[in-house]
Amino acid sequence: MDSTPTFLQGWLRIYIAATLLYIRSWRTLSIRNQYFFQMMESLSLPLIDLSSSDRISTASSIRQACMDYGFFYLINHGVDKQLLENVFDESRKFFSLPLEEKMKLARKGYLGFAPLHAENLDSSTTSKGDSKETFHIGPLQDDERHVNQWPSEDLLPSWRFVMEKYYKQVLSTGKRLSSLIALALNLDDDFFEKAGGALDRPLGVLRLLHYPGEMGVSDEVVYGASAHSDYGMITLLATDGVPGLQVCREKLKQPRIWEDVNHVKGGFIVNLGDMMERWSNCVFRSTLHRVMPTGKERYSIALFLDPNEDYIVECLSSCCSESSPPRFPPICSGDYLRDRITAAYSEASNG
Numbered sequence: 032m033d034s035t036p037t038f039l040q041g042w043l044r045i046y047i048a049a050t051l052l053y054i055r056s057w058r059t060l061s062i063r064n065q066y067f068f069q070m071m072e073s074l075s076l077p078l079i080d081l082s083s084s085d086r087i088s089t090a091s092s093i094r095q096a097c098m099d100y101g102f103f104y105l106i107n108h109g110v111d112k113q114l115l116e117n118v119f120d121e122s123r124k125f126f127s128l129p130l131e132e133k134m135k136l137a138r139k140g141y142l143g144f145a146p147l148h149a150e151n152l153d154s155s156t157t158s159k160g161d162s163k164e165t166f167h168i169g170p171l172q173d174d175e176r177h178v179n180q181w182p183s184e185d186l187l188p189s190w191r192f193v194m195e196k197y198y199k200q201v202l203s204t205g206k207r208l209s210s211l212i213a214l215a216l217n218l219d220d221d222f223f224e225k226a227g228g229a230l231d232r233p234l235g236v237l238r239l240l241h242y243p244g245e246m247g248v249s250d251e252v253v254y255g256a257s258a259h260s261d262y263g264m265i266t267l268l269a270t271d272g273v274p275g276l277q278v279c280r281e282k283l284k285q286p287r288i289w290e291d292v293n294h295v296k297g298g299f300i301v302n303l304g305d306m307m308e309r310w311s312n313c314v315f316r317s318t319l320h321r322v323m324p325t326g327k328e329r330y331s332i333a334l335f336l337d338p339n340e341d342y343i344v345e346c347l348s349s350c351c352s353e354s355s356p357p358r359f360p361p362i363c364s365g366d367y368l369r370d371r372i373t374a375a376y377s378e379a380s381n382g
């Protein structure tokens with residue numbers, strides 16, 4: 032029997048191959064561009080002015096924001112504008128180093144550099160780790176649990192100086208904010224900061240984030256940061272104006288509705304983490320958020336302000352009553368954070 036394909040069979044093969052190629056490239060394109068088609072609603076979050084002298088009214092606005100959204104903008108926060116720009120500049124310089132140079136500072140514990148796809152914040156929606164690289168800086172005084180890693184001064188002469196200066200300023204802003212959050216929870220304003228309080232020796236982790244613009248071709252959505260709520264107490268986030276951050280206000284409802292969070296020039300985006308939700312017996316909420324790929328390169332800088340690692344987080348007296356008993360057992364802050372962080376990194380390596 033003659034096995035040479037007939038003229039018609041040949042054309043049929045070419046036609047099928049071209050159709051398959053078209054379907055594949057259309058799928059890839061639609062995954063990469065779904066950010067633009069899917070959700071263009073943006074959320075107007077409450078604006079909190081940290082410089083206001085009316086602390087009672089500010090605390091009451093914070094209470095409302097934390098009950099309704101778990102997110103708000105913080106303006107007049109006292110962090111030097113030029114310093115913040117310098118941090119973004121230094122961050123860009125670090126992330127543009129060759130990978131082998133960055134890997135010399137690969138994370139030990141949770142401090143240092145983590146490359147693309149090292150972390151997966153939501154393994155239920157994507158198997159590939161998030162498309163971001165990060166650098167974590169912990170408490171400036173090294174101890175046996177935290178040893179910071181710094182790029183060499185020959186490579187980046189001002190890096191450490193700029194990061195340390197920013198760390199101190201943003202930590203001090205976070206503590207000022209925590210006294211208003213205490214008032215918002217009907218506690219004394221020094222509740223968190225007083226001797227023996229959660230922020231007496233706070234754990235502050237500064238996280239530099241870089242989302243590369245080009246994602247490469249993939250059949251699966253590769254998020255900048257997949258859906259998650261932060262683990263700890265309060266996050267103060269500075270963004271560079273490139274969009275991508277979205278929140279989902281109702282984390283238990285399906286389908287999830289995602290709304291864009293716009294950048295506010297000079298302001299921080301503040302959000303609460305799961306530890307704060309537990310502490311407040313769900314009076315305050317930790318809200319699901321993610322960073323979508325937009326095709327544009329993006330930088331952001333987060334400070335995670337968390338209790339000292341030995342602190343026991345248990346339901347606040349102002350947030351429970353006979354009719355509303357504690358919903359969660361007490362936890363040790365350090366153990367809780369360690370478990371959550373370990374899970375996010377091992378999910379990525381399994382993926």
Ligand SMILES: O=C(O)CCC(=O)C(=O)O
Nearest residue numbers: 240256261276322331333
């Ligand atoms: O980069 C952002 O806008 C958000 C980062 C974030 O959610 C995180 O690091 O937990």
Ligand SMILES: [Fe+2]
Nearest residue numbers: 259260261320
């Ligand atoms: Fe986050």
